[in-house]
Amino acid sequence: MNILIKNVLLDGAKTDIFIENGTILEVSPACARSADKIIDGHGKAALPSLTNGHTHAAMTLFRGFADDMPLKAWLEEKIWVLEAKLTADDVYWGARLACLEMIKNGITVFNDMYWHWEATARAVRDAKIRGFISAVFIDMFDNGKGREQIAHNRELYDLSKSYEPYVTFTFGPHAIYTVSRESLEWMRDFSAENDILIHMHLAETKSESVFSQNTYGLSPTAFLDSLGILSERYTGCHGCMLEKSDLELLARHGARLVHVPVSNLKLAVERIFPHSLVQDAGIPYCFGTDGCASNNHLDILETMKFASLLAKFCSSDPTMLPARQTFDMATQTAADIFRLGRWSIEVGASPDIILVDLKRPEFIPNFDIYSDMVYATNGSAVNTVICMGEVIMEDRIIPGEEEIMARAAEAAHDLVKR
Amino acid sequence: MNILIKNVLLDGAKTDIFIENGTILEVSPACARSADKIIDGHGKAALPSLTNGHTHAAMTLFRGFADDMPLKAWLEEKIWVLEAKLTADDVYWGARLACLEMIKNGITVFNDMYWHWEATARAVRDAKIRGFISAVFIDMFDNGKGREQIAHNRELYDLSKSYEPYVTFTFGPHAIYTVSRESLEWMRDFSAENDILIHMHLAETKSESVFSQNTYGLSPTAFLDSLGILSERYTGCHGCMLEKSDLELLARHGARLVHVPVSNLKLAVERIFPHSLVQDAGIPYCFGTDGCASNNHLDILETMKFASLLAKFCSSDPTMLPARQTFDMATQTAADIFRLGRWSIEVGASPDIILVDLKRPEFIPNFDIYSDMVYATNGSAVNTVICMGEVIMEDRIIPGEEEIMARAAEAAHDLVKR
Numbered sequence: 001m002n003i004l005i006k007n008v009l010l011d012g013a014k015t016d017i018f019i020e021n022g023t024i025l026e027v028s029p030a031c032a033r034s035a036d037k038i039i040d041g042h043g044k045a046a047l048p049s050l051t052n053g054h055t056h057a058a059m060t061l062f063r064g065f066a067d068d069m070p071l072k073a074w075l076e077e078k079i080w081v082l083e084a085k086l087t088a089d090d091v092y093w094g095a096r097l098a099c100l101e102m103i104k105n106g107i108t109v110f111n112d113m114y115w116h117w118e119a120t121a122r123a124v125r126d127a128k129i130r131g132f133i134s135a136v137f138i139d140m141f142d143n144g145k146g147r148e149q150i151a152h153n154r155e156l157y158d159l160s161k162s163y164e165p166y167v168t169f170t171f172g173p174h175a176i177y178t179v180s181r182e183s184l185e186w187m188r189d190f191s192a193e194n195d196i197l198i199h200m201h202l203a204e205t206k207s208e209s210v211f212s213q214n215t216y217g218l219s220p221t222a223f224l225d226s227l228g229i230l231s232e233r234y235t236g237c238h239g240c241m242l243e244k245s246d247l248e249l250l251a252r253h254g255a256r257l258v259h260v261p262v263s264n265l266k267l268a269v270e271r272i273f274p275h276s277l278v279q280d281a282g283i284p285y286c287f288g289t290d291g292c293a294s295n296n297h298l299d300i301l302e303t304m305k306f307a308s309l310l311a312k313f314c315s316s317d318p319t320m321l322p323a324r325q326t327f328d329m330a331t332q333t334a335a336d337i338f339r340l341g342r343w344s345i346e347v348g349a350s351p352d353i354i355l356v357d358l359k360r361p362e363f364i365p366n367f368d369i370y371s372d373m374v375y376a377t378n379g380s381a382v383n384t385v386i387c388m389g390e391v392i393m394e395d396r397i398i399p400g401e402e403e404i405m406a407r408a409a410e411a412a413h414d415l416v417k418r
Numbered sequence: 419m420n421i422l423i424k425n426v427l428l429d430g431a432k433t434d435i436f437i438e439n440g441t442i443l444e445v446s447p448a449c450a451r452s453a454d455k456i457i458d459g460h461g462k463a464a465l466p467s468l469t470n471g472h473t474h475a476a477m478t479l480f481r482g483f484a485d486d487m488p489l490k491a492w493l494e495e496k497i498w499v500l501e502a503k504l505t506a507d508d509v510y511w512g513a514r515l516a517c518l519e520m521i522k523n524g525i526t527v528f529n530d531m532y533w534h535w536e537a538t539a540r541a542v543r544d545a546k547i548r549g550f551i552s553a554v555f556i557d558m559f560d561n562g563k564g565r566e567q568i569a570h571n572r573e574l575y576d577l578s579k580s581y582e583p584y585v586t587f588t589f590g591p592h593a594i595y596t597v598s599r600e601s602l603e604w605m606r607d608f609s610a611e612n613d614i615l616i617h618m619h620l621a622e623t624k625s626e627s628v629f630s631q632n633t634y635g636l637s638p639t640a641f642l643d644s645l646g647i648l649s650e651r652y653t654g655c656h657g658c659m660l661e662k663s664d665l666e667l668l669a670r671h672g673a674r675l676v677h678v679p680v681s682n683l684k685l686a687v688e689r690i691f692p693h694s695l696v697q698d699a700g701i702p703y704c705f706g707t708d709g710c711a712s713n714n715h716l717d718i719l720e721t722m723k724f725a726s727l728l729a730k731f732c733s734s735d736p737t738m739l740p741a742r743q744t745f746d747m748a749t750q751t752a753a754d755i756f757r758l759g760r761w762s763i764e765v766g767a768s769p770d771i772i773l774v775d776l777k778r779p780e781f782i783p784n785f786d787i788y789s790d791m792v793y794a795t796n797g798s799a800v801n802t803v804i805c806m807g808e809v810i811m812e813d814r815i816i817p818g819e820e821e822i823m824a825r826a827a828e829a830a831h832d833l834v835k836r
């Protein structure tokens with residue numbers, strides 16, 4: 001499959017881009033090659049696609065069902081009650097809706113943790129994007145449950161091969177207060193042996209810190225360090241409560257982080273991700289939306305604006321986390337974390353690509369495309385999406401979207417009545 | 419001019435809405451009246467339009483020109499240098515672009531403060547929306563300049579009559595550190611005699627507080643109180659540094675506030691608008707985007723999400739500033755501040771109306787339209803806008819938009835080269 005994008009703006013210059021099987025073979029002002037598919041790039045900018053570093057895709061079904069509530073009541077009275085009733089079919093349509101929403105917002109790579117692993121994997125394969133999918137691993141310190149989860153994860157790991165190249169299996173140990181030491185140690189070993197990424201909530205709330213101190217006499221990060229589970233395969237999400245000593249441990253092991261600002265503000269978790277300290281420690285991080293029960297929008301550009309502005313405000317320094325850096329973190333740094341290689345539009349690289357419609361008021365005067373992407377627009381400006389060498393959205397149209405929206409709406413409304 | 423909207427969702431129920439000369443005459447499941455203009459509301463929700471409580475419209479021209487800079491260098495080396503070169507024609511096209519962008523984001527009412535008053539007034543009239551327009555009043559404590567500005571404002575007040583009903587003249591004393599006591603006293607009296615609203619930056623930065631203490635021995639608010647300028651005609655914008663004692667003074671006089679969170683974060687002004695204290699003091703407030711040099715997007719729904727989430731986070735209480743309250747503040751409270759009457763979709767009221775496209779992933783499953791508006795979507799979901807009984811945007815198309823974008827882009831690029 002060849003794609004030729006004609007007359008598109010790349011870093012401000014009009015150019016043609018020729019792509020074969022997902023790899024960019026030519027970037028030049030006038031490409032003479034013929035192609036299976038030609039896209040008119042006039043009035044659009046070409047950019048590498050965005051990554052959503054932390055979400056629970058199928059929670060789109062809960063969007064707007066329970067907002068503005070205290071955390072405990074929200075979880076116990078609303079979210080967990082619905083989750084107990086979820087079927088694989090619900091999760092499939094919820095995850096399809098999430099994939100649809102992410103594609104519309106220029107996201108082709110996402111990092112997921114949820115129930116009914118295979119339903120999410122099917123949704124990702126059918127949506128033709130890249131999902132790093134983990135099953136929620138919770139054993140509540142019960143050895144029997146732990147053994148069940150381990151067996152289940154072994155099966156899913158084997159099963160995941162049949163969902164390649166769309167799906168990559170990852171481990172999803174929920175958090176240090178829901179997973180036993182023994183299970184974490186098993187994941188540590190299996191992850192090292194099979195080179196599997198680990199996706200975990202880390203240092204999200206004060207109560208997590210309190211639990212960790214009371215149970216292990218250590219901060220969550222120091223406890224994980226004591227288990228030897230921190231490595232370049234480990235990605236900790238949220239990180240609001242991280243202290244300098246935690247960051248030193250994470251940096252020493254090459255671990256990575258995901259900043260999830262919108263969810264942290266909405267759930268009022270008391271502290272914000274310490275951008276300045278994380279940067280000083282040299283820890284690579286990207287951005288995540290969280291699931292739709294606590295955000296409620298899978299628009300990573302919106303999340304990036306929140307992150308950049310909070311970094312400035314919290315350090316009383318308007319030069320912090322500037323637009324270009326923010327954009328690069330959501331693209332190249334994210335690609336490094338998920339091992340996707342060079343994620344820029346240049347010959348020999350194989351990034352997914354988005355075309356952004358510049359004929360919108362917020363792109364006037366368009367002095368700086370990175371500033372406009374991070375500060376002035378949102379995901380609705382994404383016009384065309386190319387993932388793994390295939391055009392999956394063109395002129396904002398995604399084949400089958402009406403059915404996905406109808407089926408997901410049906411599943412959600414049925415779920416609350418069940 | 420009659421408009422009939424058929425089969426639109428109003429608070430979840432399918433209904434017809436009949437509007438004559440801007441006033442709603444019928445809201446019923448099956449309206450039998452004929453109309454000059456019939457709009458198919460299928461798959462859309464009807465809502466009152468949004469207000470942008472604080473902006474500098476023509477600063478769209480500076481969007482993306484200077485981000486991520488220290489405040490002083492940003493102002494002195496970038497913004498003021500450009501502003502010194504601005505012509506009335508630049509301001510007209512910049513303000514036209516702002517109006518275009520605001521309409522696309524569902525805003526039909528905005529509160530402006532900028533140079534070249536008449537250019538902005540013309541833009542508002544040509545865009546057919548409602549502008550509360552002030553000329554920036556700065557005299558830098560120079561009596562001669564003060565007298566010039568007073569004469570100029572008298573002229574503009576008279577001139578403003580010819581721009582009715584689109585334009586309402588307001589006073590725009592820039593801030594307590596740029597306007598003399600004598601000029602403020604003149605505005606106080608002229609505003610009272612002629613019932614003119616006053617639009618002012620208030621308690622935005624620490625340096626403003628320091629100036630006020632050093633010069634007047636009072637906080638900015640206490641100084642304004644001592645002049646007798648606080649009243650229900652007074653609207654203070656930003657308010658980041660407001661203390662409880664200031665809020666008591668504002669409340670006692672019935673003054674109003676505008677919360678401008680995105681700009682405050684981006685410029686890293688050190689403190690955030692104290693929502694909880696303002697609410698306790700019973701002071702009505704709405705939301706503002708600020709100008710595009712410091713936001714950079716005139717999307718008030720985005721601003722509302724920032725405001726609601728910051729209120730929760732700053733008070734460690736996820737129940738603060740819930741979605742419905744946030745939405746009502748951007749519509750009815752704003753209409754109260756700008757004296758526009760009942761701003762809800764019911765018989766006898768004359769609100770401007772927006773139709774929002776629900777056939778988008780972020781509106782699935784649509785459990786709560788107010789939650790979806792504030793937390794899940796952005797201005798790009800606005801499909802149709804009716805202002806003063808006239809359809810000014812339909813299916814996201816606004817007549818003349820290509821010319822506006824082209825002329826504004828030309829003005830901006832020419833300005834930086836001049």
